[in-house]
Amino acid sequence: MNSSSKTDTLLLANVSRRGLLKGLGAAGALVLAARWDLVAADVPKYGADAMPNGWVDNPNVFISLATDGKVTIVNHRAEMGQGIRTSIVMVIADEMGADWSEVKVKQALADEARYGNQNTDGSRSMRHFFEPLRRCGAAARTMLEQAAAQQWQVAVTDCKTTVHQVVHTPTGRTLSFGELATRASELAVPERQALTLKTPDQWRYINKQPEQFPQGTTEKTGQPMAIDGRDIVSGKAVYGADIILDNMLFAVIARPPVYGASLQSVDASAALKVTGVVKVVQLPTASMPSAFAPLGGVAVVADSTWAAMKGRNALSIEWDNRSAGDNAHYDSVAFKAAMEAESLKPGKVARSTGNIEHALEHADRRLVASYYAPHMAQAPMEPPVAIVQIEGDRAEAWAPVQNPQATRAGIAGRLSLKPENVTVHSTLLGGGFGRKAKPDFVFEAADLSRIMAGRPVRVQWSREDDLHHGFFHTVSLDRLEAALNDAGKVTGWRHRSLSPSIMSLFAPDSGHMSDMELAQGIRNMPFDIPAIQQESGEAMAHLRIGWFRSVYNIPHAFAIQSFVAELAAAAGRDHREFLLELLGPDRQIDPRSQNESWNYREDPKHYPIDTARYRGVIERATHAAGWHSSSGSQRGPRRGLGLAVHHSFMSYAAVVMDVAVSNRGEVTIHRVDIAFDCGPQVNPERIRSQLEGACLMGIGIALMTQITTAEGKVQQDNFHNYLVPRNSQAPIEIHIHPVNDQLNVPIGGAGEPGLPPVAPALCNAIFAATGQRIRTLPVADQLQTAGATVNSRDNGHAVS
Structure with missing residues (x-):
């Protein structure tokens, strides 16, 4: 693509409601x-x-x-x-x-x-x-x-x-x-x-x-x-890496391995000897909180991506971790232990109804459990890539971005240009999951184009770059405690949640989740329980925490829906019936009555929390899966059904998993039933695809996917150790069941709300099959280490 054709788009003008253009070119x-x-x-x-x-x-x-x-x-x-x-x-x-x-x-x-x-x-x-x-x-x-x-x-x-x-x-x-x-x-x-x-x-x-x-x-x-x-x-679609401009340069960047570390020294002599390398550039380290600013490091600019990568491999770099502070000592194993200890302390109260201390003190039985979910990376199939070219007082960018406006404003600010003089072309995205809402990779290309006298520069991230230097899904530790009376009903519920906050990207870290994050699964919990207290514990961020598909709904749904299953088992009740009883009578809840003021920025008059819609998806999914209260959730030797439900992004999703676990701990997913209520379904085929994709992604979250750190550095490099499901681990059958898909309710979201209930449904099915509770994600080798002995129904409840 040459510069004369790169902006070949329809000339469409913004006209008033009473105005009209009279044609496109001579055709009219x-x-x-x-x-x-x-x-x-x-x-x-x-x-x-x-x-x-x-x-x-x-x-x-x-x-x-x-x-x-x-x-x-x-x-x-x-x-x-x-x-x-x-x-x-x-x-x-x-x-x-x-x-x-x-x-x-x-x-x-x-x-x-x-x-x-x-x-x-x-x-x-x-x-x-x-x-x-x-x-x-x-x-x-x-x-x-x-x-x-x-x-x-x-x-x-x-x-x-x-x-x-x-x-x-x-x-x-x-x-x-x-x-x-x-x-x-x-x-x-x-x-x-x-x-x-x-x-x-x-x-x-x-x-x-x-x-x-x-x-x-x-x-x-x-x-x-x-x-x-x-x-x-057919391969004709244009993704970010498909854009080729005349006179274009290619760049890769060696970024600080620890968030906030600065460059101490670099020897570029060997890199400059690599055929095709044009220049080695030192980039400033981002200050913290970094927002969407590039991390900095050393860029190798060359006449091809391969030459740039070979040049980067030849760099000799020493990093100074002193500027990274505690980030340089971040160890995910030690941090999990620290969160567990912190969870024993009273937290910042987010919601309180009734008298939780009285309920717990006078309970006939009490149950306590903690649930852990690790960091994860979005890992889209297409790693970040961007091209920027500067011509005079104008700049033009091509990139797979979820947020083109933030990209445009950011380029304008970095290059001291008027926003109207910055053109951003959004290419197709080879996956996003929230990663490409953060345009740091485009800003890198803008900085390098300026350094290279305006020549178009393409910055290409590798898979290793993407896993080491992304915006990671938060780590989470959730401690739940409940009181049961002699009839097996829940009379008190305390949820203490600890997670580093996305807000740590934009302001000094408070150590506590924001209202937005607490709203996702905690404050909007619909259960009809006399005494409820929800708290936020302190957990500081040591990586860039960013949006990940479904965001904080993932760990909160895992904890809550797993705990409900544990409560049902402790009460000797069928999980499905117990969950429906917790919902209480059909009603529409104004989230503000639960100290929830965010509500996905939607008006509660139009989007209340609707327990009838919860009930609808639970009943539809369990009916389709053949769930019968009389027979319970066990399907046979080492095979069982697991259930979970969640409300997020103005939609309701219930998942039932039919899972078998071999004596060696191998998990086979025979069937998944997903009942989904997003109101009107504009494009049912795409909704089905989104739910199937969420199912596969949730299986990965449950069984294998995690980011770990040691000495502040991410330990995963590529898909050989950042594990995602393969075909052999996919369900044999996935069935999607639309619920309430008419115009009688406002339209909800579809891309994210299918994901949160998948992991708890799978882990609940594992318990039904084996008697072993999963409280730490991913499952990984927990079932294998337990071996064939995992068959009793004693799963280590903390019950008194």
């Missing part, structure tokens, strides 16, 4: 910009910003219609495998009446003032943009019908859109979308209140399974392709 086209609020106009911004820079719930989505009938829809969100490019097109095309075969997608540049929020995280793309996207398509349909009425000189009420054409219903005359494009471009965009949205029975694409797509929209296989699926599977 309707171009529509929609800028509307969320479905509920009274939804306020709720709670403090949970992420740096906050977000704007004010979408700005573009449609263009050429005179040949081709429809181009601009996607303003990051595509990382979740299918948002397809889902956005589905919604707009359906409301517009466009033929799927006549639609294509273009990726938006970074520009939140134009497009609305572009930070693709929090499972909120459809949650926040479904209704505005529908209105965008409906406005285009309305304008086409108005154009047809003008051309025929008839009443607009007699003009109806079918598929890619408008029909005059009294006479049967038709005009294609292409024939109407020019006339429609001369009309004003209708006001929101003038729009009529389609009813669900009129949808052709929304909420449809692949086999339900109308004739002409499927491939020969009978299955619809993702909007860019053919390019992806």
